[in-house]
Amino acid sequence: MTSKAATGTPVVRTGPAPDPADGLDPRRWKALWVCLLVGFMSFLDVSIVNVALPSIQSGLHTSEAGLSWVLSGYVLAFGLTLVPAGRLGDAYGRRTFFLAGLTLFTAASVLCGLAGSETWLIAARLGQGVAAGLLTPQISGLIQQLFRGAERGKAFGLLGSTIGIATAVGPVLGGLLIQALGTEHGWRWVFFVNLPIGLLAFPLARRLLPRGERAAQGARGARAGLDPVGVLLLGGAVFALLLPLIEQRSWQGSAKWLLLGLGAVLLAAFLGWEHRYARGGRAPLVDLGMFRFGSYSLGALLGAVYFAGFTSIFFIFTLYLQSGLGYSALAAGLAITPFAVGTAASSVVAGRNVYRFGRRMITGGLVLVVLGLTGTWLAASLASGPAAGWATALPLFVAGVGSGAVISPNSTLTLQDVPVAQAGTASGMLQTGQRVSSAAGIAIVSSVFFARVGDGWQAAFRAGVLTSAAIVGAALVIALVDLSRRRGRA
Known part of the structure; x- marks a missing residue:
C-alpha cells in the first residue's frame, strides 16, 4: 500500500x-x-x-x-x-x-x-x-x-x-x-x-x-534529502549552547560564555537556512511549520522551562547527601527514590486521562511539583544528618506525583497535531530543547548551591531547592496564562 x-x-x-x-x-x-x-x-x-x-x-x-x-x-x-x-x-x-x-x-x-x-x-x-x-x-x-x-x-x-x-x-x-x-x-x-x-x-x-513508513529516495538522493547544511548548523548550535553549561565548573574563566552567543548566532542561521531550504521545494531537517501548531510551540516552551527546574534537584540532592551528610551511594539512591516512585505511579494514571483533562492536568501537576519542592525546602530546614532522607521523602513523593502528571501528558499533547511522518523529528526537537534547558537549569541551580556551600551544606541545598522551585513556578505561570487564554476563547 x-x-x-x-x-x-x-x-x-x-x-x-x-x-x-x-x-x-x-x-x-x-x-x-x-x-x-x-x-x-x-x-x-x-x-x-x-x-x-x-x-x-x-x-x-x-x-x-x-x-x-x-x-x-x-x-x-x-x-x-x-x-x-x-x-x-x-x-x-x-x-x-x-x-x-x-x-x-x-x-x-x-x-x-x-x-x-x-x-x-x-x-x-x-x-x-x-x-x-x-x-x-x-x-x-x-x-x-x-x-x-x-x-x-x-x-x-x-x-x-x-x-x-x-x-x-x-x-x-x-x-x-x-x-x-x-x-x-x-x-x-x-x-x-x-x-x-x-x-x-x-x-x-x-x-x-x-x-x-519508509520514504523512497527521489532523484535528489539521500544527501539532498537529509539537509547536511542544516545538520551542521543545528549541531554546531547545540554544541555551543551545551558545552559551557555542562562544563561550567570544570572550565575556569568567563570566556566559555562567549560560546552561548555563538550558539545563538548558529541557531539563527539554522532557522534562516531551513526556511530557505524549504522554499526551494526541498525537505529540510526540521519542518518549521510544526511550530505553527499552538499545541507544539506551547508544549515545547513549557517542557523546556520545566526541565530546567526539576532535573537539577537530583544533582544537588545527591551532592548534599553524599558530600555533605556522608550518605553511601545506596543510601543516597534510596533517598531519591520517592520522587521517581511518585512519577512512575502517576504517569500511568495521567496517560489514561490526558485527553479528558488536557492541560488542566499539567497545570495541576505543576502545582504539586512546586508544593513538593517547597515542602522539601521546609523538611531540609527542620532536619539534617541521617534524618534528612526520611524528612524529605513525603514532599519528594508529592513532587514526583506532580511530575508524572506533567511530562507524559505534555509530550502527548505537544505532539498530537504533528503529522506522523514528522513524529521522530518533532520528538527530537522537543527533547533537544529539554536537554539544553536541563543543562541550563543545572548550571543555574548548582551556581546558587555552590555559592552557599560556605554557609553549610544544609543552607546550600535549601537555596538550590528554592531556585528549582522558582523555575518550575515559571512553567506554572506559562500553563496558567495558556489556560486563561483558552477560557477567553471559549
Whole structure:
C-alpha cells in the first residue's frame, strides 16, 4: 500500500498488516513493550551512573575533568544526535534506526564496563550518547505511528512510568552493585547490566516492530534529502549552547560564555537556512511549520522551562547527601527514590486521562511539583544528618506525583497535531530543547548551591531547592496564562 507524506514524497508501507477493525497494527502493544524495555535500559543508564562516579574515580584513578566528561560527553553526544536521528527515522524507517541504536548502545555499554583508562571510558560513553540519541526519537515516533487517540495517551503514560521506574531503580541498583562487588569493580557492572537487556530486546524488536513508513529516495538522493547544511548548523548550535553549561565548573574563566552567543548566532542561521531550504521545494531537517501548531510551540516552551527546574534537584540532592551528610551511594539512591516512585505511579494514571483533562492536568501537576519542592525546602530546614532522607521523602513523593502528571501528558499533547511522518523529528526537537534547558537549569541551580556551600551544606541545598522551585513556578505561570487564554476563547 502506498501513500504520500506531508512533503509529497512517495512512501511505501511495509510490515504487519493493519488490524482491519481499526486500521492499526494488531501487534502494537507487543511492539510498545519492546520500546519500553529499551527505553528502560537507556534511562537506567543515566541514573545508575550518577551514584557510581566516586567508584569510577577511585577504580580508574580518573581526574575530575575526566569524570566530568563521563557525564557531559554522554549529554553532548545525546543532544547532538537527537534531531538528525529523528529525521533519519522519519525518512528511512524507525525500525532500522531503533535496531542500530540498540546494537550500538549494547556494544558501547560493554566497552564502558571493560574500560581500562579514562580516555577509553569517555570514548565509550560518547558512543552510548550517540546510541541513546538514535533510540529516543524512534521510541516517540513509533508511539505516534502505532497509536491514535486515547491509546496514544496511555502509551505515552506507560513510557513516562517506565522512565520513572528506571530513574528509581538506577541509583538503588547502582548502590547495591557497588556495595556487593566493591568500589574497584562494582562500577563496571553498572554498565554490564545493559548486555542481557540488549540481547533480549534485539530479536524481539526485529520480530515485532513495524517497518513503518519508509520514504523512497527521489532523484535528489539521500544527501539532498537529509539537509547536511542544516545538520551542521543545528549541531554546531547545540554544541555551543551545551558545552559551557555542562562544563561550567570544570572550565575556569568567563570566556566559555562567549560560546552561548555563538550558539545563538548558529541557531539563527539554522532557522534562516531551513526556511530557505524549504522554499526551494526541498525537505529540510526540521519542518518549521510544526511550530505553527499552538499545541507544539506551547508544549515545547513549557517542557523546556520545566526541565530546567526539576532535573537539577537530583544533582544537588545527591551532592548534599553524599558530600555533605556522608550518605553511601545506596543510601543516597534510596533517598531519591520517592520522587521517581511518585512519577512512575502517576504517569500511568495521567496517560489514561490526558485527553479528558488536557492541560488542566499539567497545570495541576505543576502545582504539586512546586508544593513538593517547597515542602522539601521546609523538611531540609527542620532536619539534617541521617534524618534528612526520611524528612524529605513525603514532599519528594508529592513532587514526583506532580511530575508524572506533567511530562507524559505534555509530550502527548505537544505532539498530537504533528503529522506522523514528522513524529521522530518533532520528538527530537522537543527533547533537544529539554536537554539544553536541563543543562541550563543545572548550571543555574548548582551556581546558587555552590555559592552557599560556605554557609553549610544544609543552607546550600535549601537555596538550590528554592531556585528549582522558582523555575518550575515559571512553567506554572506559562500553563496558567495558556489556560486563561483558552477560557477567553471559549
